[in-house]
Amino acid sequence: MERLITGTDLLTIGFKENTVLGHALTLVNEKYASQEKEEVLALLKKVNDYPENFLDDEVLGTLASAMIEEANILKEDEIPLVENPETYTIYGEKHIEEGAKTQMDVAMKLPVTVAGSLMPDAHQGYGLPIGGVLATKNAIIPYGVGVDIGCRMALSVYDIPEGFFMENQAKFKRELIAQSKFGAGQGFKGRDKTTHDILDRDEFNMNQLLKSLQDKAWSQLGTSGGGNHFVEFGIIEFEQRDEILNIDKGRYVALLTHSGSRGLGATIAGHYTKLAKSMCKLPREAQNLAYLDLSTQEGQEYWMAMNLAGDYASACHQVIHDKMERALGGKVLAKVENHHNFAWKEILNGEEVIVHRKGATPAGKGVMGIIPGSMTAPGFLVRGKGEENSINSASHGAGRQMSRTQAIKSITRDDMRQVLKDHGVTLIGAGKDEAPMAYKDINTVMASQTDLVDVVAKFTPKMVRMADDGSRED
Template identity: 50%
Template sequence: MNGKHISKLGFENKAIGLALSAASLREGAGAGREEILNELRGVQAAPQEYAAGGVYAALAAHLLEQHAKAEAKKGVALYEKPLPYGVWGADLIESGARAQMDVAMRLPISRAGALMPDAHVGYGLPIGGVLATEGAVIPYGVGVDIGCSMMLSVLPVAPEKLATEEAGALLLKHTRFGAGVGFDKREREDHAVLHDPAWQDQAILRHLFDKAVAQIGSSGSGNHFVEFGTLTLNQPDEGLEAGTYLAILSHSGSRGFGAQVAGHFTGLAQKLHPNLDKAAQKLAWLPLEGEDGQAYWQAMTLAGQYALANHELLHARLARALGVKPLMQASNSHNLAWKQRVNGQELIVHRKGATPAAAGQLGLIPGSMAAAGYLVRGRGHPEALASASHGAGRQLGRKAAANTLNKKDVQAYLKREGVTLIGGGIDEAPQAYKRIQDVLARQSDLVDIVAEFRPRVVRMDTGSEDV
């Protein structure tokens, strides 16, 4: 068997190479030339039937990607009207976010969706948008900060035992914030995620590995935070007695690593769909079974694991400094895509600023730097695609907050709430966010509240103007 035999079937150069590799394996297993040629004709006719595995899987994945590119060049027609989708807290959601969700629900790959009460305008899919697609993943449906997530540690310490000054000193010593910031080499800690072989599977991951090493255990800018506060349970749950505990709550993501992965694969998706309707260009997708789709899924998964690793190291540092071990921990990602069964079909569910809330699943929904956050348990609502809000959600954009809010008013608000802030810009002021109680009230059918967290000492990156 040689390339001439295969080229007669109409395969292009790369496909010929993949076909030859597969043919060699089949010959080694005792298959004859005509048998192999017939098998290759079968792969050519229905590559989707061979993509799941076997000697022809790589060839099938390549053919599927080539088919997708050919279809993209013809242009992609959106549905005339958006598919129906559930909306929670419609009275809290700006029209721009609804318009973005409407466009997402017109994509030919879309099958179901939902909009959470903290929703506001984002890039591509709105923040607070949940979108289920068939056979495709949308990089901007996941978001730029891939794997952005929450973590809670409940400590065996009475809240009054940790003075405000000591809590502040611990946060300053054991946390790092801001773009490009990480721990000094002497302070940097190792984590299993840095030894994942996936780092060597793609050029972009190899390129970003050193950045990931340098930033491991640190936090980003914007609305990322680490807080000492009090967690109150009104009844026993998760192995804890009812009562009030000292706790750590953090919000952070995959740092510069995740952002560059998002940008790289969004570019590939947009090249794949050059004639996509202008309103949907930031929702360009990658076929999941294609090479680029598989590469994105691997990178996205790694970024999600890396984001959680940052939380784990951060919480371990603070607990170690206090000389304790957490009584209980909970965490969840809210910028990720999952394979999930929806109405009996496996779909790709994108949650961009939305908390997974399957029946019985724990999740964390924070408020603002001075508002309560909540440990919740999901109810698995099918029309919400088993999701809930990921926070209170902005009611003022960053520029609007910086231009309209008064620094003295924000400081007075923090003082009334008994919150000490380290860093934090006026663009992250509590007044820039919706009331968390209003947001929770609109999703009582999506989650049950397990415990309330009240921030007391908060550290964030410095903003455009510090509070």
């Protein structure tokens, strides 16, 4: 049996790439060569997690000592993490993977962190986990916002009855294809481009980076990206009249869209994340949480660029919804829109903080939002309760229970087609990575956040369009 332990084995159980790694490899392959590999790795994980418990060990004492010394060496210009961070609230904890909780634990140790919370759809991401909410003091974290800046949901409820949709599905499918465009890097050309006030914003002249992105932003205006972005028709049901939206009890045709700031946002995210990492030196486990001080020029630049990208994402949805309204000829009874992958200035416990919601929906008291399920599971129109423990937030969807790679390997096209057929859903595009089975049960997620939102209406998908190749914007 192969017993040799490698550097990759040690990195997998939590060791860091430093001098201790070489020390550990030499030691264990000399002293523990005759033992089962799994047993030795389990022992080494304990040493790595609690080196202070092994200082008196005859064999492992020198390794434990070296680990503690390494941990206490503050590298040049490196910002130390807080040793005893504030606690944070987790909603639906038993359904959240350890990787997401570990990432949130690290985020809470940042010296600028004020408070945090983890939503029930949380899963591991880059820097802050998807579903992570983090409040900071005068600092903004580009990877705490995310790559797809200002990604959002937008809902239009029409005065079109359910029966009309069921009898005219060919028309709705035709318009869904005609009025939407999908895929990473995709855009409109020539006379197909749409104009919008967003393209005239002064922020495009703020620096050369944004100026260089203006033409691309124009081309991609009114388009949707890859991955989990969609434009779909469904039936929304109000079980009672909603006075605020002025909609009577009943079932209506609705258009629901999900996408973000396209290449504009992705490029801004990449540029300012790199800049933050060069200016904010954090320990290895926290490097993707590098932040910019809002008192600096770089921090202010990112803040303005982030807000531009968020408004651009909103403009993209507006273009799609306006086109569809004209094409269908129906009256829009109500529109609701909310975004995630963003940072807001808010008051928490009497002080101004920067609230990062990476894959989390704003849920302040009375704030409307849309929480989708999957292409076959229902979504929910909600109204926030303003729960302070969640930092006025809720989940942004069902959340993945399978990685994209895992979904592609384990789900067959036949399985996916059968699930769609069972739910009466017509699908245009989408890869297996977006199969319904790749997502958590939305009903379980909603049950974990009854303290955070009230359900106003239930949306059932009927016709879904996504990127043909399952691509993502990078």
